[in-house]
Amino acid sequence: MSEVVDTRSVRTQRRAQLSAFLTSRRAKITPGDVGLLPGSRRRTPGLRREEVAQLSGVGVSWYTWLEQGRDIRVSGEVLDAVAGVLRLSVAERTHLYVLAGLNPPVARGSAVEVTAEIRALIDGWVRGPAVVRDRYWNIVAFNVLAGRVFGCDDGEPHNxxxxxxxxxxxxxxxxxxxxxxxxxxxxxxxxxxLVPHDDEFQRVASELAAAEPEFAELWERHDVGAPVQAVNALHHPEAGDLYFDATTLTVADHPHWSLVLYNPKPNTDTADRLAALPRLRLSESA
Known part of the structure; x- marks a missing residue:
């Protein structure tokens, strides 16, 4: 029997967590951190609520209600202002959005480097191709077999x-x-x-729809589904027909990244064809 989720209870718990989180972050910021004089009668550790409200450009009552976990409307702009005053880290800012019931914004700026640990993981996946893709499905890292099988090693960006x-x-x-x-x-x-205000998804879809009518037709259906775990099949110009089972995993350190691992499909000769790929490359360069 499936468990029925009490959405009202979930919202109440989330608002209580929001209250505790904001109170704890406010206590960590001193007046001197934000250019205020400490004063001689200060009893509150860190900033006062009215100081956070003033520095964030919101009303004192509104900020008090927010920190008390009242059921009020919030916007991303106001949360960003509060996050700036409280000097929240990227992870803390994301947490603030989640507790406030909003989708966290996409982190902008320079691209995040693939860590040595992730690099070692995909390079160590010798059974088949392995790729790391971002939230828009752009490939940000791949192993040698992925380069050879999918053509990722041609020096061009791949989505x-x-x-x-x-x-x-x-x-x-x-x-x-x-x-x-x-x-x-x-x-x-x-x-x-998951991020309806992120224009990059629509840009990718619009450009592909303009070039590929089959995609345009499927996109207009508005169907949604889980990450594809089905058989992936392609025809490699050297190795022939290749069949894979693909598994998509979330990278914990970068939750907007997905790790896709490909296993040769059982009862096919894909594994043998993959094993021949290095020899094919060597014969090309001989």
């Missing part, structure tokens, strides 16, 4: 959604491609729905 619809390697197995395409598009729309 998994765009590649699926435009690469001859996928389209040369038309029946399998047609079966998989609706699920691929539904998974991308589900990811886009």
């Amino acid at each position: 998994c959604l765009v590649t699926f619809f435009t690469s001859p390697r996928y389209r040369e197995l038309p029946d399998l491609w047609s079966d998989a395409a609706p699920g691929v598009v539904a998974a991308y729309r589900a990811d886009a729905a």
Whole structure:
């Protein structure tokens, strides 16, 4: 029997956590940290509520209600202002958004470097290709086999959604491609729905729809689905037909990244064909 979630209870618990979180962060900031004089009769550790409100540009009553966990409307702009006054880290700012019931904004700025640990993980995946993709499905890291199988090693940026619809390697197995395409598009729309105000998803989809009518038709269905765990199949120009089971995992340190691991499909000769790829490359350069 499935458990029924009491949404009212969840909201109440979340507001209580929001109250405790803001109170604890406020206590860590001294008046001197924000250019205020400490005063001689200060009893409150850290900043007072009215000081946070003034520095954030919001009303004292409104900020008091926010910190008390009242059921009030909040905006991202106000949360950003409060986060700035309280000097919240990226993780803390995201936590503030979640507790306030808003989708955390996408971190902007320079690209996050792939850590040595993630690099070692995908390089150590020798059974098949392995890629790390960002929230828009852009590939940010890949192992040697992924480079050779998917063509990621050509020096060009790759987006998994765009590649699926435009690469001859996928389209040369038309029946399998047609079966998989609706699920691929539904998974991308589900990811886009998590951050409805992020224009980058729409940019990728709009440009692909203009170039590929089949994608445009599927995109207009507004279907949504879980990350595709189905069989991935493609025709490699050297190794021939390759079939994989793919598993998508979230990278804990970077929750907007996904790690996709590919296993050769059982009862196919994919593993043997992959093993021949290095030899094919060596024979090319001989």
